[in-house]
Amino acid sequence: xxxxxxxxxxxxxxxxxxxxxxxxxxxxxxxxxxxxxxxxxxxxxxxxxxxxxxxxxxxxxxxxxxxxxxxxxxxxxxxxxxxxxxxxxxxxxxxxxxxxxxxxxxxxxxxxxxxxxxxxxxxxxxxxxxxxxxxxxxxxxxxxxxxxxxxxxxxxxxxxxxxxxxxxxxxxxxxxxxxxxxxxxxxxxxxxxxxxxxxxxxxxxxxxxxxxxxxxxxxxxxxxxxxxxxxxxxxxxxxxxxxxxxxxxxxxxxxxxxxxxxxxxxxxxxxxxxxxxxxxxxxxxxxxxxxxxxxxxxxxxxxxxxxxxxxxxxxxxxxxxxxxxxxxxxxxxxxxxxxxxxxxxxxxxxxxxxxxxxxxxxxxxxxxxxxxxxxxxxxxxxxxxxxxxxxxxxxxxxxxxxxxx
Amino acid sequence: xxxxxxxxxxxxxxxxxxxxxxxxxxxxxxxxxxxxxxxxxxxxxxxxxxxxxxxxxxxxxxxxxxxxxxxxxxxxxxxxxxxxxxxxxxxxxxxxxxxxxxxxxxxxxxxxxxxxxxxxxxxxxxxxxxxxxxxxxxxxxxxxxxxxxxxxxxxxxxxxxxxxxxxxxxxxxxxxxxxxxxxxxxxxxxxxxxxxxxxxxxxxxxxxxxxxxxxxxxxxxxxxxxxxxxxxxxxxxxxxxxxxxxxxxxxxxxxxxxxxxxxxxxxxxxxxxxxxxxxxxxxxxxxxxxxxxxxxxxxxxxxxxxxxxxxxxxxxxxxxxxxxxxxxxxxxxxxxxxxxxxxxxxxxxxxxxxxxxxxxxxxxxxxxxxxxxxxxxxxxxxxxxxxxxxxxxxxxxxxxxxxxx
Numbered sequence: 001x002x003x004x005x006x007x008x009x010x011x012x013x014x015x016x017x018x019x020x021x022x023x024x025x026x027x028x029x030x031x032x033x034x035x036x037x038x039x040x041x042x043x044x045x046x047x048x049x050x051x052x053x054x055x056x057x058x059x060x061x062x063x064x065x066x067x068x069x070x071x072x073x074x075x076x077x078x079x080x081x082x083x084x085x086x087x088x089x090x091x092x093x094x095x096x097x098x099x100x101x102x103x104x105x106x107x108x109x110x111x112x113x114x115x116x117x118x119x120x121x122x123x124x125x126x127x128x129x130x131x132x133x134x135x136x137x138x139x140x141x142x143x144x145x146x147x148x149x150x151x152x153x154x155x156x157x158x159x160x161x162x163x164x165x166x167x168x169x170x171x172x173x174x175x176x177x178x179x180x181x182x183x184x185x186x187x188x189x190x191x192x193x194x195x196x197x198x199x200x201x202x203x204x205x206x207x208x209x210x211x212x213x214x215x216x217x218x219x220x221x222x223x224x225x226x227x228x229x230x231x232x233x234x235x236x237x238x239x240x241x242x243x244x245x246x247x248x249x250x251x252x253x254x255x256x257x258x259x260x261x262x263x264x265x266x267x268x269x270x271x272x273x274x275x276x277x278x279x280x281x282x283x284x285x286x287x288x289x290x291x292x293x294x295x296x297x298x299x300x301x302x303x304x305x306x307x308x309x310x311x312x313x314x315x316x317x318x319x320x321x322x323x324x325x326x327x328x329x330x331x332x333x334x335x336x337x338x339x340x341x342x343x344x345x346x347x348x349x350x351x352x353x354x355x356x357x358x359x360x361x362x363x364x365x366x367x368x369x370x371x372x373x374x375x376x377x378x379x380x381x382x383x384x385x386x387x388x389x390x391x392x393x394x395x396x397x398x399x400x401x402x403x404x405x
Numbered sequence: 406x407x408x409x410x411x412x413x414x415x416x417x418x419x420x421x422x423x424x425x426x427x428x429x430x431x432x433x434x435x436x437x438x439x440x441x442x443x444x445x446x447x448x449x450x451x452x453x454x455x456x457x458x459x460x461x462x463x464x465x466x467x468x469x470x471x472x473x474x475x476x477x478x479x480x481x482x483x484x485x486x487x488x489x490x491x492x493x494x495x496x497x498x499x500x501x502x503x504x505x506x507x508x509x510x511x512x513x514x515x516x517x518x519x520x521x522x523x524x525x526x527x528x529x530x531x532x533x534x535x536x537x538x539x540x541x542x543x544x545x546x547x548x549x550x551x552x553x554x555x556x557x558x559x560x561x562x563x564x565x566x567x568x569x570x571x572x573x574x575x576x577x578x579x580x581x582x583x584x585x586x587x588x589x590x591x592x593x594x595x596x597x598x599x600x601x602x603x604x605x606x607x608x609x610x611x612x613x614x615x616x617x618x619x620x621x622x623x624x625x626x627x628x629x630x631x632x633x634x635x636x637x638x639x640x641x642x643x644x645x646x647x648x649x650x651x652x653x654x655x656x657x658x659x660x661x662x663x664x665x666x667x668x669x670x671x672x673x674x675x676x677x678x679x680x681x682x683x684x685x686x687x688x689x690x691x692x693x694x695x696x697x698x699x700x701x702x703x704x705x706x707x708x709x710x711x712x713x714x715x716x717x718x719x720x721x722x723x724x725x726x727x728x729x730x731x732x733x734x735x736x737x738x739x740x741x742x743x744x745x746x747x748x749x750x751x752x753x754x755x756x757x758x759x760x761x762x763x764x765x766x767x768x769x770x771x772x773x774x775x776x777x778x779x780x781x782x783x784x785x786x787x788x789x790x791x792x793x794x795x796x797x798x799x800x801x802x803x804x805x806x807x808x809x810x
Contacts, residue, residue, distance in 0.1 A: 016461040053485060056421040058492040065491065068499050069484035072477035079474035080458060086470065087463040094473050098503070099548055120548075143504055143525075 001033040002167040003125070007135060007157030010044035011174045012231035013077050016084070022172075022231065023084040026130055030090055035125045037164065039135040039157040040081060042073025063108035067137075067147045070109075071097070074134035074153070082132045092130040095120065097137035097145070102156060104138035104146045111138055111146035113155065113218075116163035133160060151212030158215045162222035169219065169226045170237075171211060176230035177238035178203065178210055180402040181255040186394045188403040192253065194239040199253045202345040202379045216240065243347050251348035251355060252400040255393050258341045259386060261291060261308040263371065264317060268331025271303040275328055279305060282320045288313045292341065292374040292383055302331070306372060308383065311337055339371065340389040343381040344396055356380045362399035368392050406438040407572040408530070412540060412562030415449035416579045417636035418482050421489070427577075427636065428489040431535055435495055440530045442569065444540040444562040445486060447478025468513035472542075472552045475514075476502070479539035479558070487537045497535040500525065502542035502550070507561060509543035509551045516543055516551035518560065518623075521568035538565060556617035563620045567627035574624070574631045575642075576616060581635035582643035583608065583615055585807040586660040591799045593808040597658065599644040604658045607750040607784045621645065648752050656753040656760060657805040660798050663746045664791060666696055666713040668776065669722060673736025676708040680733055684710060687725045693718045697746065697779040697788055707736070711777060713788060716742055744776065745794040748786040749801055761785045767804035773797050 006026065013019050022038070029036045050069050054061040061069075078094035085092035100120050104111035124131045135153025138146045148155055154171060161169035176191065178200065183189040195203070197220035204213050210228055219226050219240065229237025247253070269275055276295060283290055293307040309317045314335060325333045349355040356373075359380050363370060368391065372383035384392055397403065411431065418424050427443070434441045455474050459466040466474075483499035490497035505525050509516035529536045540558025543551045553560055559576060566574035581596065583605065588594040600608070602625035609618050615633055624631050624645065634642025652658070674680055681700060688695055698712040714722045719740060730738045754760040761778075764785055768775060773796065777788035789797055802808065 016458060020462070050481070053421060053481070054488055057425070057485065057489050060492075061488040062491040065484045065487040065499055068487070068501075069481060072480045072484075075477045075480070076455070076458075076474060079470045079477075080462065082470040082473070083459055083466040084462050086467040087465075094470055096473075096550075145501075 001035075003035045003164060004029055004168055004170060005037045005039060005157055005161040005164065005166045006170045006172060007039040007153055008041065008172045008231055009153065009174070010041045010047070012172050013040055013081065014044040016080060019077070019080050019084050023081060023088055023090075025231070026085065027088060027090055030130055037121060037125070037131045037133060037160060037166070038081065039133045039153060039160060040074060040077040041135050041153040043077055046073040046076065064144060067108050067145050070147050071134070071137040071145050074136050078132045078134045085130055085132070090130055091128055092132055093124050094132040094134075096134045097156070098139035098143070100133060102138035102159065104140060104148070106140045106142070106144065106146065108146055110149040111140075113138055113148070113159045116159050118163050121160070121164065151215075154212040154215035155218055158218045158222075158224050158226065161224045162218065166224070169224050171226060171228045172231035173210060173228065174230065174232065175210060176233060176235040177228055178240070179254070181393050181397050182257070185257070185390050186397050188394075188397055190403055190405070192238050193236070194241055194247070195253055196243040196247050196347050197240060198243065198378055199345050199347055200240045202343065202376070203254050203256050211240070248348045248351060250346060251352045252344045252346040252402065253348075254345050255396045255400075255402065256343045256345060257389055257393055259389060260311055261339060261341055261383075262311045262314045262335060262337040263306060263308050263339050263383065264314070264321060265304060265306040265332075265334045266321060266325050266328075266330050267304040267334065268298070268302045269304065269325070270329050271297055271301050275303065276305060278328060279321065279324060282324050283309070283317060286316055286320050288317050288320070292372050292381065294372050308339070308341070308372070338386045339383050340386045340392075341381050341383050342389065342392045342396060343379050344400060345379045347378050349380075350377055358399060359396060362395050363392060366391055366395050368395070406440075408440045408442075408569060409434055409573055409575060410442045410444060410562055410566040410569065410571045411575045411577060412444040412558055413446065413577045413636055414558065414579070415446045415452070417577050418445055418486065419449040421485060424482070424485050424489050428486060428493055428495075430636070431490065432493060432495055435535055442526060442530070442536045442538060442565060442571070443486065444538045444558060444565060445479060445482040446540050446558040448482055451478040451481065469549060472513045472550050475552050476539070476542040476550050479541050483537045483539045490535055490537070495535055496533055497537055498529050499537040499539075501539045502561070503544035503548070505538060507543035507564065509545060509553070511545045511547070511549065511551065513551055515554040516545075518543055518553070518564045521564050523568050526565070526569065556620075559617040559620035560623055563623045563627075563629050563631065566629045567623065571629065574629050576631060576633045577636035578615060578633065579635065579637065580615060581638060581640040582633050583645070584659070586798055586802050587662065590662070590795050591802050593799075593802055595808055595810070597643050598641070599646055599652070600658055601648040601652055601752050602645060603648065603783055604750050604752055605645045607748065607781070608659050608661050616645070653753045653756060655751060656757045657749045657751040657807065658753075659750050660801045660805070660807065661748045661750060662794055662798050664794060665716055666744060666746055666788075667716045667719045667740060667742040668711060668713050668744050668788065669719070669726060670709060670711040670737075670739045671726060671730050671733075671735050672709040672739065673703070673707045674709065674730070675734050676702055676706050680708065681710060683733060684726065684729060687729045688714070688722060691721055691725050693722050693725070697777050697786065699777050713744070713746070713777070743791045744788050745791045745797075746786050746788050747794065747797045747801060748784050749805060750784045752783050754785075755782055763804060764801060767800050768797060771796055771800050773800070
């Protein structure tokens, strides 16, 4: 008997038949005496069609009202799932984010959870009911409806699990776990049995889209054991948990890649203090997130700064950078969208030297030129030409022996 | 400068273009300094498609969860209308029934409003905002979502108007007022300038579907002046208000008809006390609403009871009545669905004799046989053969001079 929080994403509840599948899975847990809280997303496609409706009116709809609109998506799902469960004879009760008081700040469309009340949920669980909760949504202290941003249902589930001190938070998705790399690129990719929160954060932020980053941060902070698995089969899945000794034996846990970045270079800047601050200050003002940054001193004492920004932000970034470069006396601003970032990730590399050099050697052996390098405690990333992405991922997967357990 | 509550039905907010029309009308009121509260229904078709979704699961979905499901309909509309108003530069804020605490009992799918809190709405109005409220929905004292039943948005609007002590509650619909009779049946039908609550109740309950009955009862109880008008033009509409002297001058205000009833006769019952109680008690237990009742003593001291029930309830009514008739020693149970009820309605008839006889004469002159008669203080109804409905309505409209003001 355990207290289990389960989260089902949009494709898992995409129609009433799939909702019935979810209900059957919930039923097996309920039958064996578990207390079950189910957190659901909007049915797939629902959120997009609500956004479309709003965009028929204006491209910049009021954010408070967008949250009122969008939150109806999950409300439909909680009702349909509860109806299905009750039809199967399982006592169930649904709650919106506001009803169980998933309290957030008032940053509409990207609110952050500050608190989750548990009284109402615990009471229903104690009465033997399955509790069905709308993910993705919360409520401000003033009673306004908020949403958490794309993928926010993961965070809802982990936050509810943390508040209830659940034994596990199961995240059901359309893949059956976290892999050593993308199986679509590398057929030797292997499903991981477990992975640490920190590794998951690095893998997620560099392109493995299994879990919303904030949900992993939340899970790490409150030590919520997360199990990622598929809602379409009964395979084992991957545990996302606290780091343990066995993990440190594994030097590299996975290879991630990201093709959504572009590269900007400001070349030939007279080298004096404050240049980087000026450039990145201007970008920050426009809310452009900069990832890898490299600065070097070239010939004649002139500096060049190269960095990556999301492809979608490139036009805006250039608009900001060009006048700024002129003002700094730079010789040239160049940009390149044909790049990709590949990263090796693993908590084990903290205590093992040589991961970076092994990576560079493996890429060099295949003639893959490295454009930029960035490292963190548990990650080494290389920016390369986009056309080498698949090759680089496969080479690195082999080099670090990830196909073997 | 007035405090105006406006209610727009499903067809008036059927798509984003129509919502823009509503916003433009709201804007003119706001521009002239009125405080405006807008109560809206779900976009037309929305409620039906939500019901369809639930019925894919079961024909008897849990009612608490149905309310969670259905209430999303109006929530979409309030968001879209507020987005539109704000896009037009008009400060607007939306509230669900739960947010402004439209408190109801816990009879899901047919809840009754017990209270409406005004603090949040008044605050927003005082800040110069247009307040957009979801009709049709409320919340129990425990925080569960409820709905008020089909047409409930009218009642929401009147209840909000009553709580706010609004100067007027404007009900926008797809007809431009209340007519002396159905213009589709009688081309001499004339739009009424005003009508009393009681007359409206009788007209509504006998087939004129402009306003939900409960909303009129509410308006009468709290003396809320209601103006019924079209959202598709700027015509004057019809006031539904307290009775005044001028109304008593008009003997008959309108002619209503209803083709949704069927007739049941229990014939040849030994006449002894308690028969009617037995028959109607059995029907009441099954929640079957009985309308016109006639009892008479036929030959040989045997009684017969004839009454009408909604056509949709006829099979259930016969199931109840047949064993009951046997038990009472009745000779026969007969039923007839080819009937209609025509009614003349008017507060003036209280002080004028001869309305009933004028009605009977007019029908007789055209050879329309009267099957049953029922009267109230301000109404005379005749049950006739269905095929005479149009003829009867036209004849009575002429007989009472309703084409002239």
